[in-house]
Amino acid sequence: MSNYKFIISGGGTGGHIYPAIAIADALKQAYPNAEFLFVGAKDKMEMEKVPQAGYEIEGLWIAGLQRKLTLKNLMFPIKLISSLLKARKIVKKFKPDVAVGTGGFASGPLLQMAEAAGVPCVLQEQNSFPGITNKLLSKKAKTICVAYDGLERFFPKDKIVKTGNPVRQDLLSIEGKRKEAIEFFGLAESKKTVLILGGSLGAARINKLIEKELSFFEDNDVQVLWQCGKLYEDKYVKYSNGTTVKVMPFIKEMQLAYAAADVIISRAGASSVSELCIVGKPVLFIPSPNVAEDHQTKNALAVTSKNAAIMIKEQVLDDEFETQFKKLISDAMYQQQLSDNIKMLALPNATQSIVLEIKKLLA
Template sequence: MDRYRFILSGGGTGGHIYPAIAIANELKKRHPDAEFLFVGAKDKMEMEKVPQAGYKIKGLWISGIQRKLTLKNLMFPLKLISSLLGARKIVKQFKPDVAIGTGGFASGPLLRMAAGAGIPCVLQEQNSFAGITNKLLAGKAKKICVAYDAMERFFPKEKIVKTGNPVRMDLVDLKSDKAEALDFFGLDKGKQTVLILGGSLGARRINQLIEKELEFFQNMGLQVLWQCGKLYYEDYKKYNSDTVKVLAFVNRMDLAYIASDVIISRAGAGSVSELCLVGKPVIFIPSPNVAEDHQTQNAQALVSKNAALMLKENELDQEFEASFSKLMESSKIQNELSENIKKLAMPKATEHIVDEIEKLLK
């Protein structure tokens, strides 16, 4: 049997890194003696997260273009040339059978050089609005795995396969019971629970909102499980109480989802895919500070199917309490959102992506 070699690249944020790791894990399950190499951007979080997952990684000197004129932008052509040369060397030495890109700056030079060397390339696009790196690479890819409809706006139609986004396996089958989950966080079994998710680093605007609305939640008889992010934990831990649990990071995400009745969340692609599996009523508060405002587009894709609610950051002061009260007072709205979001779940996404990769193995 051939010993396959897979090269993967994606990074800058968890949203690009975790899908790449999930794909590698599934490939490893099917081809236990395959060799894997990740390629990332030198100073980004993939350099830490990928080795933690048990894979080797090499770093390129690359970063994105800033939206305003900065010194970093003047360095960009130099970094691009350096990273293209670095990527060419890595491809030549490693000789992969397939190259897989999940978005982020580093995947650009790597997949460009892999395609140039005749290696079949697969792209995975997590968002409903395609990222710039994947749009630039689309012409070179054999297959593009997407999570949303209408992606032919960005990519050649004949290359697109709708697979969904890879999600953590412990969320595909939420097994624990609710009482156990509430116990784990020290929450009351007699109260409804609001889960707040601002991403691993936290979301300043969501945290400010929750701080302001704690009394409002209390008056409604609700308890709050608040993942405020490690950047903000010191500011908000003072609110810890019987009915408010403040966490820097949630280690048992499965239990947090089971414990919750309603979820307030950012709309990163990974979060959206997970929340479809979880099937609880969700209010999305998209981050306006991301490339091409893709979180708003991700949330909008669900809102248009009556599968979630969305509030923009600039609407929170005026509209949050009214929208939230309306949701909590109507079990009909809660049930509709729950049923509709579940219909969008794609629990076998990772397997389907790897099926597409296997078709390209010689």
């Protein structure tokens, strides 16, 4: 039997959505006659991104708890009950063979109801420090696919399988594409290139830093390929000068951006970290401090502790950035060492490993 039914839930950010889509794509290859249904949070980006990838999605009226007392928090119990009831109805109607959760608000009610209906559940935890949803769901999940060591502190040890995080497969073949990439972005082949990534929506603090350091990059003969994020397009696109600075709200051709880069400055979201391990370029992480459990700092530390990248915290950026960046850009041996070490952390077959775990539940 290959006409299985898979229900997949995860969202809120690209870090939860793209792994979910990658898993669905790989399952579709393994089972061409399978049926898929995604469940997300209404008004979140998955409601747009999942249909673009060719899958149906149902939305739940759910949101996370705010850290301070707000009207939204008062609405949380009502939203939760509403989402649990709708999730139960979805599971009953769709009758999935397996449920997969990649994190985010909506995966909580959906997997809770799938487990209650006796559907085997797989969790995919991207971060080195799990969110509350996956911690709660882990007790009843059959398998928990993780990307980092040491997660038995949070999950039952016998359920954990280290698979890595699903990443775009086109990143596996960027070797030897620098010339093509440099031409594509209209950059100079003779100059070193720094690639700036703050996530698809952008990172205010990183953008502010890069704006301040543009003359510093120029003084060090470094050209800038800068993804400023859709929220900040109006503010920063004016710095594009056609030669040494290229500012884009969003870079669709990420495989070429990585190929063009000599050094990368990035946030430390789980998907970004997994991609950067595969890309294997020297990385300077600036983790966001505004995320649950400070998990970006913990993700970055999992790499920097192996001497595989550099990290600068936001509060010391102005004091440390120029010294750290200059040391990195001027020392070819240091660049090579970071590059070699980060490649050793890569898990390029993550998606297939996760599919293998799902197949075991179908056997």
